[in-house]
Amino acid sequence: MGKKTKVKDSDSDELSGSEIPSNFKVKQRPVLDFKIVIVQDEADSREYCWSKLWAGPGRSTKRKFCIICGCPANYTCVSCAKHKPFGFERNFCSIRCQTVHNEADCGKPIDMTHW
Secondary structure, eight states, X not given: OOOOOOOOOSSSOSSXXXXXXXXXXXXXXXXXXXXXXXXXXXXXXXXXXXXXXXXXXXXXXXXXBOTTTOSBOOEEOHHHHHHSOTTOOOEESSHHHHHHHHHHTTTOOOOTTTO
């Protein structure tokens, strides 16, 4: 058996693999800031833009979810409600989730950077 020679197709790229010349330059896109792109998009479109639309707060009451499992919560921790600012109450759905909450983070400060 003889050696296989590489056959060049006319359809293949002329610059492939290690055959790229040293003076070959690649076009690079300019780095864009996202805020500039949004402003340009708003200026270009005279109609509604996605950044201008706002639905506002919902009409229904705010739903409460269990801090442990994420299920809909029916109960609020009384000790956390006393010590936390308004809106940072800890809710739970069952006695099992309440015991986990009491052991883990009841009465501890909220670390908002963690979320």
